Amino acid sequence: MLPLHKRKHDKNIERIDYETTTVKRVKRDRSISADSDIGRFHSLVSTINLKKLNFDFKKVCSVTLSPTHVYCCLVCGKYFQGRNERSPAFVHSIDSKHHIFINMNSLEYFELPENIQIEAVDDKILKVIRYAICPTYSNDAIKEFPLECIDTYGKVxxxxxxxxxxxxxxxxxxxxxxxxxxxxxxxxxxxxxxxxxxxxxxxxxxxxxxxxxxxxxxxxxxxxxxxxxxxxxxxxxxxxxxxxxxxxxxxxxxxxxxxxxxxxxxxxxxxxxxxxxxxxxxxxxxxxxxxxxxxxxxxxxxxxxxxxxxxxxxxxxxxxxxxxxxxxxxxxxxxxxxxxxxxxxxxxxxxxxxxxxxxxxxxxxxxxxxxxxxxxxxxxxxxxxxxxxxxxxxxxxxxxxxxxxxxxxxxxxxxxxxxxxxxxxxxxxxxxxxxxxxxxx
Ligand SMILES: [Zn+2]
Structure with a gap:
């Protein structure tokens, strides 16, 4: 029998609910953060390549073309659906050895294939990514606009x-x-x-x-x-x-x-x-x-x-x-x-x-x-x-x-x-x- 990630995808793959079958698997004690496991946290975050990320395009799975339960691989920037054993995101994490993903709807971070939630609390890069997907503003902040800013390429x-x-x-x-x-x-x-x-x-x-x-x-x-x-x-x-x-x-x-x-x-x-x-x-x-x-x-x-x-x-x-x-x-x-x-x-x-x-x-x-x-x-x-x-x-x-x-x-x-x-x-x-x-x- 083939390992799970090598199995052929179901023809009706878009109908599979990759999310609901896996939500229960993420238990409260299955999360990591800079506080709980700093070495693992930093080795995951260090694989993120901001220059590969572009959130301006339609968020659909690059395998199934489905727009639901979409995750972005933060190493290569591609979108994949779901996070359970048969999901495209799970398979990608094993095939490509890319392990850090963000859910494009909830903006929660996950480590795959382990399916462990990553707490983003104060990490600068993880904050930048959330902000790049959906910037938020306060009344006071916008009064100062426009500001002099620097992008991740160092351009003013x-x-x-x-x-x-x-x-x-x-x-x-x-x-x-x-x-x-x-x-x-x-x-x-x-x-x-x-x-x-x-x-x-x-x-x-x-x-x-x-x-x-x-x-x-x-x-x-x-x-x-x-x-x-x-x-x-x-x-x-x-x-x-x-x-x-x-x-x-x-x-x-x-x-x-x-x-x-x-x-x-x-x-x-x-x-x-x-x-x-x-x-x-x-x-x-x-x-x-x-x-x-x-x-x-x-x-x-x-x-x-x-x-x-x-x-x-x-x-x-x-x-x-x-x-x-x-x-x-x-x-x-x-x-x-x-x-x-x-x-x-x-x-x-x-x-x-x-x-x-x-x-x-x-x-x-x-x-x-x-x-x-x-x-x-x-x-x-x-x-x-x-x-x-x-x-x-x-x-x-x-x-x-x-x-x-x-x-x-x-x-x-x-x-x-x-x-x-x-x-x-x-x-x-x-x-x-x-x-x-x-x-x-
Ligand atoms: Zn990837």
């Missing part, structure tokens, strides 16, 4: 100002930049950092984990992957039908968050929603999440890149004598959208409006002062660079976000996993697409 970063990418070479950049944008609206960020969302809607839970990671002062590496959140979005059929446009995704996200949480809806309305009077036909007042600014169309034989002042674009809403609109209530966080794409065009990206918008960091609308805090910008990868038939293909949109660090008064540009400082005088030399302005005194 500011929390909240990190790379945000995905494992498909930033293919979902139009979503990633919006996640960063939302993470820089402080009251909304604070909701996700401070609210216990266990048992709440999955969209709220997944977004909360992402926000917590973006603002973590104890990152393993100074960028995060949004894969787990993107995997969750794939199941939303309504979202899959929408164009890959940050403004459309932002409005989808805001509307869905408002539906899923009453408290968040109140916060969004209080901080991000304005009111506008529409004077055409029957005069009425409506709420808005963003103001869309139309860019002027210049003659096609115009050689230089056309430019327009942001103040001129805002006259549509800001002009006392406007026959169409009157701004009735300005929000604390004002979202501006610059309308560049014509969805009806055969090639919306090639034929976009490339007018540059002139702005600086301060703006006054109806005697209200605003300071720019986030700026999503657009550029392209030309079809001629990626296709043998460029006339039949549209260009590909690339998205970056520029964010302001008010603690050190500097701007940073996030391009996928990389981040670099930006001179504020040159922020407008891009195709700005979405901006957030915060009221200032």
């Amino acid at each position: 970063y500011a929390n909240g100002f990190i790379g945000v990418t995905d494992s498909s070479n930033n293919h979902s950049a139009f979503i990633n930049v919006v996640l960063m944008l939302i993470g820089h609206i402080n009251p909304i960020r604070n909701f996700f950092l401070l609210t216990d969302l266990q048992g709440e809607n999955l969209l709220l839970q997944k977004l909360s984990i992402l926000m917590r990671k973006i603002w973590s002062p104890h990152l393993i590496r100074n960028y995060i992957c949004t894969d787990e959140f993107l995997d969750f979005l794939v199941i939303n059929k309504q979202l899959q039908k929408l164009p890959k446009d940050p403004k459309i995704f932002l409005l989808w996200l805001i509307n869905n968050l408002a539906i899923k949480s009453k408290i968040l809806k109140q916060q969004l309305m209080l901080h991000c929603q304005g009111k506008i009077v529409i004077k055409m036909n029957n005069k009425k007042t409506i709420p808005f999440w963003n103001l869309t600014l139309d860019l002027p169309v210049f003659r096609s034989d115009f050689n230089a890149v056309p430019q327009v002042k942001i103040g001129d674009l805002l006259k549509k809403y800001d002009d006392e004598d406007s026959e169409k609109y009157t701004l009735k209530q300005l929000p604390h966080f004002l979202i501006l959208h610059f309308n560049r794409f014509d969805a009806k065009s055969e090639f919306p990206i090639k034929n976009r409006n490339q007018t540059l918008v002139e702005f600086n960091e301060l703006l006054t609308i109806r005697n209200t002062n605003y300071k720019l805090i986030s700026n999503i910008i657009h550029s392209v990868k030309r079809a001629s660079d990626v296709s043998s038939e460029p006339n039949k293909k549209d260009d590909i949109s690339l998205w970056k976000i520029q964010v302001y660090n008010n603690n050190i008064n500097k701007w940073f540009e996030v391009d996928g996993s990389t981040i670099k400082e930006k001179n504020p005088e040159f922020l407008f030399i891009n195709e700005t697409y979405l901006q957030i302005w915060e009221k200032s005194s």
Whole structure:
């Protein structure tokens, strides 16, 4: 007879409840800690390889693909299910001689194959791992953000100002930049950092984990992957039908968050929603999440890149004598959208409006002062660079976000996993697409 760990897996392996059969085996006296057996404890912890760990991906067993009772091997970073004699985690511990695991749900540590719980009490590395999976925050701590931090590779970063990418070479950049944008609206960020969302809607839970990671002062590496959140979005059929446009995704996200949480809806309305009077036909007042600014169309034989002042674009809403609109209530966080794409065009990206918008960091609308805090910008990868038939293909949109660090008064540009400082005088030399302005005194 083959030893237990060499036996062939049951065909219905996903149906086996690896957990309940083993829970009883972990008796109270079967645990180790730095106090009870310091030699064994340290030899186990010394096998942990932080650089192999990445908790940004879907937590499914690498053998059974099941998402239940998943453990991460802290030596190689792979996920395995269960911990009893037939479980993939048990087999892995024997085959690979990797013995320290964390339960991805309870965040408890175990030694396998002995199936002994490891008490994490004051060990620094074990604390870092728990924090990397789900960072926690206090009200007082977040008042000091952003902080100067160091990742496990020794790289200095500011929390909240990190790379945000995905494992498909930033293919979902139009979503990633919006996640960063939302993470820089402080009251909304604070909701996700401070609210216990266990048992709440999955969209709220997944977004909360992402926000917590973006603002973590104890990152393993100074960028995060949004894969787990993107995997969750794939199941939303309504979202899959929408164009890959940050403004459309932002409005989808805001509307869905408002539906899923009453408290968040109140916060969004209080901080991000304005009111506008529409004077055409029957005069009425409506709420808005963003103001869309139309860019002027210049003659096609115009050689230089056309430019327009942001103040001129805002006259549509800001002009006392406007026959169409009157701004009735300005929000604390004002979202501006610059309308560049014509969805009806055969090639919306090639034929976009490339007018540059002139702005600086301060703006006054109806005697209200605003300071720019986030700026999503657009550029392209030309079809001629990626296709043998460029006339039949549209260009590909690339998205970056520029964010302001008010603690050190500097701007940073996030391009996928990389981040670099930006001179504020040159922020407008891009195709700005979405901006957030915060009221200032
Ligand atoms: Zn391993």
